[in-house]
Amino acid sequence: MNVLIVGCGREGSELARSIARQGHAVTVLDADASHFDRLGLDFPGRTVQGFSIDRVALERAGIATADAFVATTQSDNENIIAAKVARDVYGVKRVAARVYNPGRREVYERLGLATVTSTSWGARRLEQLILHPHVIDMEQIGQGEVRLLRIQAPAAWCNRSVAEVLDGSGVICALARNGKAFVPAPTETLQKDDLLYLSIPNSRLAEILALNPNE
Amino acid sequence: MNVLIVGCGREGSELARSIARQGHAVTVLDADASHFDRLGLDFPGRTVQGFSIDRVALERAGIATADAFVATTQSDNENIIAAKVARDVYGVKRVAARVYNPGRREVYERLGLATVTSTSWGARRLEQLILHPHVIDMEQIGQGEVRLLRIQAPAAWCNRSVAEVLDGSGVICALARNGKAFVPAPTETLQKDDLLYLSIPNSRLAEILALNPNE
Structure with missing residues (x-):
């Protein structure tokens, strides 16, 4: 696949390196040639200096034959116009x-x-680490009707089975115990210090947030 | 809670505004006072100009009485030292x-x-949007033993029940249909155009990536 990436900042350069490693033909376009240093000496792709919203530069970078295009400059407006x-x-x-x-x-x-x-x-994750260290709200699904959470096993759930604790409205997607994660069977018994990954309807969020791992 | 945030970039300022909105006392420390503009005129917290690795500045910013501390400057080394x-x-x-x-x-x-x-x-998400638009690898759990994926319902799974398609090793955590998401019962029948959120052992990843929504 021919991939054209505009913007060689931290995100653009990480993306370019990763995609090139997977064998795709990558071209990176950036107005500031010094940014190409971020790609490393072993980068197998092509670099083109120029502005992302300049058609001549985009054509030199091969936009006419690109299968995929990613805009990652520092400017939202530039990204949206280029895209x-x-x-x-x-x-x-x-x-x-x-x-x-x-x-x-x-x-x-x-x-x-x-x-x-x-x-x-990033801001949301940092906030959760600080405000709710025992519950991380990983993802909102759909319009937020379903939430994916990571929680420390609440004391009230310990010694009970996976099938039992969520009463059918919600599932335990994964369980991490002693640093190893697995998808638990319904019969698995929860233990203190388990980390649980839950998928629940939004209507149960307040109830789950109120559970405490230490009580 | 007293929260001290060092670095008032895009992420630091978004975090500061969000935490302050929730009623916490927030102080933001940054070496460049012009960055405080990102907080907006209605920011109820305190701003202090100074370096994150300068103890005098940190003490002026109230580190001695902070309940939480977040380092979000542009420098990884500065963040790690400050933390x-x-x-x-x-x-x-x-x-x-x-x-x-x-x-x-x-x-x-x-x-x-x-x-x-x-x-x-961000780089990983952009890559997935480009390389595997029908499968998004949302999260690696533990040391990657479990993966959370978002996929378009493969044609081979349509008209089959949730309980049936993953044979017990893996779960469907959520299902989005016509823009509405829910946690499906094991008896729910999958339909074309459903978006599925799966939790699977890593050993099944290649098999799931190979499923095609259109075949």
Whole structure:
């Protein structure tokens, strides 16, 4: 696959290295040639200096024959314009954009552009580590009707079976014990210090957050 | 709770605003006072100009009475030093650090510091959107023994029940149909265009990646 990545920041360069390692032909476009240092000396792909919203630069970088296009510059607006040009003008099939401002994300998704908002993900994870160290709200599914949580096994659940504790509305997707994770059978008995990965309806969130691992 | 955040970049400022909104007392420390603009005019917390690895600045920012400390500067080394000082010198109970370099993450975790590597998360998500649009590898649990995936329902699974398709080694944690998500009962019948959230042992990953939604 021919992949064109614009923006060679931390995220763009990590992505470029990873995709190239998997045998794809990667071209990276960035206005600042010094950013290409991030790719390392062994990077097998191609680098092109130029602006992501300059058609001449995009064409030199091979946008006309790209199978996939990813916009990861520091500017949300630049990413969205470049992504739209890639899709609408050059007909690139797989297009994704990095977005910093979570408020804009919805607009972009409505334009049909797949977006990734890692700043928000990071801020949310840091917040959870600080505010709720025993419960991590990993993912909201659909419009948030289902939540994926990571929790320390509440004391009230210990010595009970997996099938028993969630009463059928919710599942334990995984269990980590002594540093090893597995998908538990319904008959598995929960133990103190187990880390549980739960999928629950949003309606049960408050109840689960209120459970305490130490009581 | 008293929360001290060092680094007022995109992630630090989003975190500070979110935590302050929840009623906590937040102080943000940054060497560049112009970064405080990111907090917005209505930010109810305190800002202090100074370096995160300068004890005088940290003390002016109230580290001695902080309940939680988050290091989110642009420098991994600065974050790790500041986090260790917060925990070991000032005895702050909840300490987390943002880390850019995923290679260093393991070292930090071994030091007992909770870390968040959103650059890697973002690069991985972008890669998946481009390379495997029908399968998203959401999370690796434990040392990767269990994987959480999002997949489009493979054609071979349609018209079969949830209990049937994974043969007991793995679970369907959630199902999104027509934009609405729910935790499916074992008797639920899968349909074309369902989005499935699976928890599976790593040993089944290749088999699941090979399933195709269109065949």
